[in-house]
Structures are given as structure tokens and as C-alpha cells.
Amino acid sequence: MGAVHDFVAEGPHTREGIDALIERHVWPLVEGREVTFVYRGYVDRVFLRHFVYGLPSTVPFRRIGETDLWFVTLEIPPGSRVEYKLEVVEGGGGRWVRDPLNPRMAHDPFGANSVAVGEGYATPEWIEPDPEARAGSTEELRFRDTPFGDERHVTVYLPARFRRSRRYPLLVVHDGGDYVKYAALQTVLDNLIHRLEVVPMVVALSHPGDRLVEYPDDPRHVAFVADTVVPALEQRYPLFGNPANRCLMGASFGAVASLATAWRRPGMFGKLLLQSGSFAFTDIGEHRRGPAFDPVVEFVNAFRAAPGRPAERVFMSCGMYESLIYENRSMAPFLRGRGVDVRLVESRDGHNWENWRDRLREGLSWLFPGHLWMVYE
Amino acid sequence: MKPIALLGPQRLHPTVGEAARRLGLKGPCALITAGWQEREDETEELEAALGLPAVNLRLYARWERLRAEDPALGVAHRARQDRLRRLQSLYRGRLGGLMDAARRLLAMAGEPALLEPERRSAVTAVRALDAHHLQRITETHLAFEEAMHPGARAAVAGQRAALARALAGCDSVVLAGGHIAVLLGRLRLFGLEALLGDKPIIAWSAGAMALCERVVLFHDSPPWGAGDAELLDFGLGLAPGLVVLPHAKKRLRLADRERVLLMARRFRPAACVPLDPGDAIERVDGAWRLEGARLLASDGDVRRSGSTAGPDPIAPAMPAASEGV
Known part of the structure; x- marks a missing residue:
């Protein structure tokens, strides 16, 4: 006792x-x-x-x-x-x-x-600012003419020692502001890039309007990301501009938005980082998750009926203590069946930002591995 | 034998100036910073720390120009690199199983008479695979040399001549770290080993790795995978008997006896030398002088050595072969 x-x-x-x-x-x-x-x-x-x-x-x-x-x-x-x-x-x-x-x-x-x-859990040390890590910088981009009819802004993270003579992958992060505030994303990027665990990358941190409306396969959101934000960034910054170096990322409904955008623009995004995706679906009858999930279920059902191949490589994470673990466990083999290279990491955690934070190293380093083994500065 | 100083990483606590003073360097110094790739020219901080006049050999930029001047060589070089990458991948696939088996046996408790022969055999299997891999790499380099004769090509010969002239005006060479494959490739293509002559060399991180006989890639705790150290290639062989391990405190689990022991036994008779900031190994008058440097021992310890001794004090200082392979 x-x-x-x-x-x-x-x-x-x-x-x-x-x-x-x-x-x-x-x-x-x-x-x-x-x-x-x-x-x-x-x-x-x-x-x-x-x-x-x-x-x-x-x-x-x-x-x-x-x-x-x-x-x-x-x-x-x-x-x-x-x-x-x-x-x-x-x-x-x-x-x-x-x-x-x-x-x-x-x-x-x-x-x-x-x-x-529980016993053995340790807060990852790579979420804390590392005095040896060079810090990236951010700048704000405003988009006045958007499919939403209002002005939107995107915060752009540029890695330390950013150079116009190099080319970078692009990561678009749904709820980017929240990822920075609640999941220490900017510090994590600085640290993982410094440690050579992920390649230096340009990261677009989006700030949604009504995410419950815009994220589940809203054509305006798809158009905003794929037709407005990405082309603008590829014009402004030295990005590779090919599918293998374009990634969409999000958590919860943000993961739905990432998958929906990739699905609606086949061949555009080669990588997805999906955390605790709200991939609710029905095989028959009604779902019981409330009205906010109506468009989600409609999208996921449509996706499962005709998935195509939304990306080449997908990193998924989900907490075992979330109800969504079952949908995510279902989605991973489903995507693999479409020829997608999928990695699903489960954690003993819930539907929350620190769970998503704790999985960033695994996700980012698997999708964009740095030159850890080759560079000794 | 030329004096050589192998140092720990220099970014935060540069000691290159102290090393230059200890070696008595005075004249212009040739800088090789090709491992920094497109940042090759950003040498202000390095030059300030060095405190000597310096000439940047710009090997990275030279190869970029050369590739444009001699496209056939560029294509052949890329093909060789692709082949090396494929070989590395095949090697890595085989290595994982052998390393896992060796680690399990080393961690196993039980009757030494029963286990020790199995452990020796497991490490021998890893060493045999390493030797096989190096053989395949050697064949690949030879095939490239025989097909392309890079030294006889006008563009390469021109660059080598220019480098020889630049080096003639320098008393010493400083070899910085960075991307080891990029650095090693440039050093080899431009025939630096022959051009360096007897000039003293100061090197750190990837630069120090490139001077060893074998280049070992290592990280015990990568985000993915078991963290099995890999052989990448032959080095220039100017620092024989050593496998240097820059950033060892960050990259290696030095308190993990099985990992330390396996690394030491795998690469013996070479000495595995961690090189963290402030560490230095110097060879003067044919003898390695160890100043605060540590060695991975084949019993799993990391031992600090402070001795100065004969022509090769490191190998005899290592634990005897009776402890295992």
C-alpha cells in the first residue's frame, strides 16, 4: 500500500x-x-x-x-x-x-x-531554450485578398543562418500561433535544427478564423493554403517548391485541415504531420460527436471512399487516452494500403498541446531528417 | 613527421590560437573550411581566434567551379556518390542486426566462460562487416579513379597547381569541421594529402575525423534508430591509430558501459578519443601528447590520460586483448 x-x-x-x-x-x-x-x-x-x-x-x-x-x-x-x-x-x-x-x-x-x-515520464529537454542553439527569426506576412473575404496573416519562421542562396523545405502549420504558445514550436525548431536532427526549414504558422468551420474540408481554406499562401511563400523565399519538400501539419481539426488540403490538391504536398487527427467517420448510421463533427465526418467518409494518395509520407501521433485513438489506428493502415509511407506513434497522453509538443521531435525528424550523422562542426 | 593538433569543437570556446602557439606557428596559415559548404568564406571568427594571417583554400567553391568546367567529371562524381550512398544503406541494414546481437551479449549476465567467446565472436562479426564495407568503398573509389583519372584532367590539374602555389606560401594548415563527406570528398579530389607536405596541421571535428585512417560516423541517441556507429570511408590517414569522436558528450552515452566497450573493441587497435570543447591531442616529434583527453577503454570505462610517451603511446595504453575483442 x-x-x-x-x-x-x-x-x-x-x-x-x-x-x-x-x-x-x-x-x-x-x-x-x-x-x-x-x-x-x-x-x-x-x-x-x-x-x-x-x-x-x-x-x-x-x-x-x-x-x-x-x-x-x-x-x-x-x-x-x-x-x-x-x-x-x-x-x-x-x-x-x-x-x-x-x-x-x-x-x-x-x-x-x-x-x-506516471513513473518514467520526463519532459523532453529539447523543448527548453538551449543557449548554444542559434535562434531563428520570424516575420509577418499579410494576405489582404483571401478566399475568406477578410485579411489573414501568416507568421513565417526562418531558420538561424537563413541564406537566400540556399533552398529550404516548407512546413505549413495549422494553428501555428498556438503551436508556438502552447507547444514551444519555435524553441523546438531552433533546437532540433541546431542539433542537426531536422534540416533547416521555412515554417508558415497560420492563424485561423473559425477553425471549426474552416478546417473540415472548407474549399476556402484549401484554396487559401494551396493557392494563396504556398505560392506566395515560394515566390518570396528560396524554397524547393516540390512536393517532397512541402508539408502540412496540424493537430485535431488542424490535422483534418491538413489531410483535406492535401487530398484536394493531389500531388502538391508530399508530407503530412498529423497529430490526434479528428478523423471521425461512420460506416453506417449517425456519429455521436456533436454538430461540429458533421463536416468532419462528411469529409472523412468521402476521403475513405476515394482516398487516392494524399501524400508520400505521413507521420501520425495520437494519445492512447484520447477517444480519437481508434480513428487514428484505423487511418494509419488505411493510408498504408494506398501506398503511403506511414508512421504512427502512440503515447500515454491525451488530446492536448503538451502531447503534441512531445511528439514534435519524432515527427519532424522523420519527415525532414537533418544531417546529424554527417555534420560535425 | 609533421606536427598535428586535433582539437575539440571550436565554435563556443576556440582553442585554435592556443594550439597554434603551442606548435610555434608563425607564418600564413592555409584554411580549409570546405565542410562549412556555402559558408566556406565566413572565416572572420576563425581568423580572429587563430591570430595568424590566413589564406582560405576555398575547396568547396573550387569544386563547384570545376564541376561546371568539367561536366563529365561532375556526372561521374555524382554517380560515385550515389553508389556510395547505396553501399552505405546496404551496410547499415546488415550492421543493425550484428550490433544488436553484440550489445545484447555484452549486456548479458552469466558465466564468463560461456559468454566471453560469444561476445568475441559477435564483435568479430561486426569488425568483419566493417572491413568488407571498407573494401567495397575502396573498389568504388578505384573504379572512379580508373575511369576518370581526375588528376590527369586539365580542370583538376589546374586547381591542384593553384592549390600547390597557395600552400607554398603557407607554413601550416587549419582544417575546420562541418560536413564530413563533403570535406573528405574535396580533400581527396584535390589531392590535398600529397600537397600538405610536412606542414603542421590543426584540425577539429570533421576536420580531425578526415585525418584519421577510418572515418566513423556516430550518435548514440538519434531521434530514430539504434544509433549504431558506421564506417563512412577511409580518411587521409595522417592521424593513424585514432578514431576521433567530436562532441562526444552530446553524441555518445559515455556512461553506458556496453556502448563504450563495444566502440572500443570494434575499432581497436585504434584508440577511440572523445574530443569535446577544450580537448586536444597533439603529435609533436612523432609522439602523441595527450592533454586532458580521454580514451574509450575496452572494459567500458572512459579514462583520462595525461601522459607523454614514445612514438605511439595510445595503443599500448589500451587494455589488453585478453579483455575481449
Whole structure:
């Protein structure tokens, strides 16, 4: 049994005893495959609200006697990363809060969650700024005349030591601003290029309007990326300008947008980096994912009926704790069956930015391997 | 025997100036920065660190010009490089299985009398494949030489003559790192080995690798793959008895005894020498002087050596053959 269970059995269940228990450990407490969460407060009930598909999403805490200490223990396999909040109920009302005893947080466009990690998980060191890595630079490009009828802008990342006399691959990143903010993409690019693990590349970081509308096979989005952004970038920067050196990337609906754009422009994009793709489909009947998924399912069904060969090489990643793992596990062999070179990496994580961040090294280095073995500076 | 200094990487903590002073260099120095490819001319920082007048031999640019002047040579050169790449891929495919087997055996616990012969045999198999690969590479180079006679071609001969003149005005040579295949290819095509004569050489990173007898590519923790060190080619052979390992702390798991041990046994009798920033090995008067450099030992240790000794102190300093292949 773990430390909290020992405490339950042995006490002392006094304020001082609880203080000492809390002081002794880092919370949540990882003991082998078991992780124990605790909360302190004279409240009515406490629930763990996590984002792990496959487990009950609401797990009640147990109170120790009449004390202010609540706890719950979950089995969390080694290498896991789990985002969660606590639901604290008192006076007839509940509120969702981050775990006050856990300083580890993950941010996303909706705020921040607490993070519990299983034994063996380590935050990759290549996401932290490396003082030895030369930094790339960014510049903003504005597109006034777009298929959307409004102005859009794209942030362009240029690798360190960018030279006009060289040619570069182009990576177009859906939700590029979020990738930079929540997945440290610019730092990751600087580091991986510095380490020679990926080739220096030009990266277009897109900033969508209403992504739920524009990403699932919206012809305006396809036209914007394929007919506006890419030609403009290839005119402005020294890019290879061939399919093998054009890549679309995105997560969730952004992965759908990447696949849809490549599918609608066969032969234009040779590579795709698809993270936690929302590749929901139906073989018969209705889907149960809500109205936002209607155009997604319509697109994925159409794609599966006539896939063609959307790209030569596709890197996919997905968390095992996402409901989308099944669709992604289905998509990988489906693409392989069309002659696409596919690599699917699964992680013990959920549908979140840090999961996508943690897979960037594998994805980018597989699609655009650097000269790691040949260059010794 | 010409003095040679092999240094650790120079970008952040340059020691090339100190090495030049230790070797007593005074006159103009020939720079070879072809490994930097299109950045070959960006030598301001290097020249400042060196503190000597310098002449850039511009081997990278010379080959680019030469390829335009002699398209047939360019085509043949590309064909050879394609063949070398295919050979490397075939070699890599075979190497993976042998290295995996060797690593497993080395990590296995059990009766030494039972395991040691298997370990020796596994390492011998890797060494045999390495030797076979080098033989195939040699054949490929020879076929290119016999078909194209690069030294007899007007464009190449003109460049070699120009290089000989440039080198005649220099007292020493500095060979920087970068892309090892690019650097080695230029050195070989322009016949630098013969042109260098007895001039002292300071080299680091890929430059140091190119001077060894065998060029070993290595990275223990690449994003993909097992990280099996590979033989790329023969080097110029001006630093015999060494396999140099630049950026060893970043590229190698030096605390992983099986990996260290396998590297040391695989390439013996050559000494595997990590070259991190600040490291230096110098050969003066025919003897290697080790200053703070470390060696991978065939028992899995990384040992620091501080000795100065006879003509070749490194090989005798290595653990004895009884420890395994």
C-alpha cells in the first residue's frame, strides 16, 4: 500500500499528522503504477475530473474521517501524462479548480490544467531554450485578398543562418500561433535544427478564423493554403517548391485541415504531420460527436471512399487516452494500403498541446531528417 | 613527421590560437573550411581566434567551379556518390542486426566462460562487416579513379597547381569541421594529402575525423534508430591509430558501459578519443601528447590520460586483448 493508505490505517489523523504527510511528499504522489491525489478542505465532496478516455471522467475522492483530507488513488501506467482538474463541491455548488498542491500545469487556449505524470515520464529537454542553439527569426506576412473575404496573416519562421542562396523545405502549420504558445514550436525548431536532427526549414504558422468551420474540408481554406499562401511563400523565399519538400501539419481539426488540403490538391504536398487527427467517420448510421463533427465526418467518409494518395509520407501521433485513438489506428493502415509511407506513434497522453509538443521531435525528424550523422562542426 | 593538433569543437570556446602557439606557428596559415559548404568564406571568427594571417583554400567553391568546367567529371562524381550512398544503406541494414546481437551479449549476465567467446565472436562479426564495407568503398573509389583519372584532367590539374602555389606560401594548415563527406570528398579530389607536405596541421571535428585512417560516423541517441556507429570511408590517414569522436558528450552515452566497450573493441587497435570543447591531442616529434583527453577503454570505462610517451603511446595504453575483442 502507499503512503496515504498507510496514513489512513495508522494515523495520527490530526492536523499535525496531516501537515506532516503533506510536507513529506510531492503531490500527486507517484508510487509505482499508482498515483494518489489529495485535497485539503472542509467541503462536501471532491471529484477528480480528468481527460482520460476509457476511465470514468469523474472519480470521487474519499475523505479521511472528519478531517479536511480527501484522497483518491488511480492506476496510471508508467510514462503517462494526465491533465486534470478537481471539482470541489460545497454549499450545493461545485467549482472546477486546479490542484492546489500540484504546481505542474499545462496551458491551452482554454486556460490551464493540472498535470500528473506516471513513473518514467520526463519532459523532453529539447523543448527548453538551449543557449548554444542559434535562434531563428520570424516575420509577418499579410494576405489582404483571401478566399475568406477578410485579411489573414501568416507568421513565417526562418531558420538561424537563413541564406537566400540556399533552398529550404516548407512546413505549413495549422494553428501555428498556438503551436508556438502552447507547444514551444519555435524553441523546438531552433533546437532540433541546431542539433542537426531536422534540416533547416521555412515554417508558415497560420492563424485561423473559425477553425471549426474552416478546417473540415472548407474549399476556402484549401484554396487559401494551396493557392494563396504556398505560392506566395515560394515566390518570396528560396524554397524547393516540390512536393517532397512541402508539408502540412496540424493537430485535431488542424490535422483534418491538413489531410483535406492535401487530398484536394493531389500531388502538391508530399508530407503530412498529423497529430490526434479528428478523423471521425461512420460506416453506417449517425456519429455521436456533436454538430461540429458533421463536416468532419462528411469529409472523412468521402476521403475513405476515394482516398487516392494524399501524400508520400505521413507521420501520425495520437494519445492512447484520447477517444480519437481508434480513428487514428484505423487511418494509419488505411493510408498504408494506398501506398503511403506511414508512421504512427502512440503515447500515454491525451488530446492536448503538451502531447503534441512531445511528439514534435519524432515527427519532424522523420519527415525532414537533418544531417546529424554527417555534420560535425 | 609533421606536427598535428586535433582539437575539440571550436565554435563556443576556440582553442585554435592556443594550439597554434603551442606548435610555434608563425607564418600564413592555409584554411580549409570546405565542410562549412556555402559558408566556406565566413572565416572572420576563425581568423580572429587563430591570430595568424590566413589564406582560405576555398575547396568547396573550387569544386563547384570545376564541376561546371568539367561536366563529365561532375556526372561521374555524382554517380560515385550515389553508389556510395547505396553501399552505405546496404551496410547499415546488415550492421543493425550484428550490433544488436553484440550489445545484447555484452549486456548479458552469466558465466564468463560461456559468454566471453560469444561476445568475441559477435564483435568479430561486426569488425568483419566493417572491413568488407571498407573494401567495397575502396573498389568504388578505384573504379572512379580508373575511369576518370581526375588528376590527369586539365580542370583538376589546374586547381591542384593553384592549390600547390597557395600552400607554398603557407607554413601550416587549419582544417575546420562541418560536413564530413563533403570535406573528405574535396580533400581527396584535390589531392590535398600529397600537397600538405610536412606542414603542421590543426584540425577539429570533421576536420580531425578526415585525418584519421577510418572515418566513423556516430550518435548514440538519434531521434530514430539504434544509433549504431558506421564506417563512412577511409580518411587521409595522417592521424593513424585514432578514431576521433567530436562532441562526444552530446553524441555518445559515455556512461553506458556496453556502448563504450563495444566502440572500443570494434575499432581497436585504434584508440577511440572523445574530443569535446577544450580537448586536444597533439603529435609533436612523432609522439602523441595527450592533454586532458580521454580514451574509450575496452572494459567500458572512459579514462583520462595525461601522459607523454614514445612514438605511439595510445595503443599500448589500451587494455589488453585478453579483455575481449
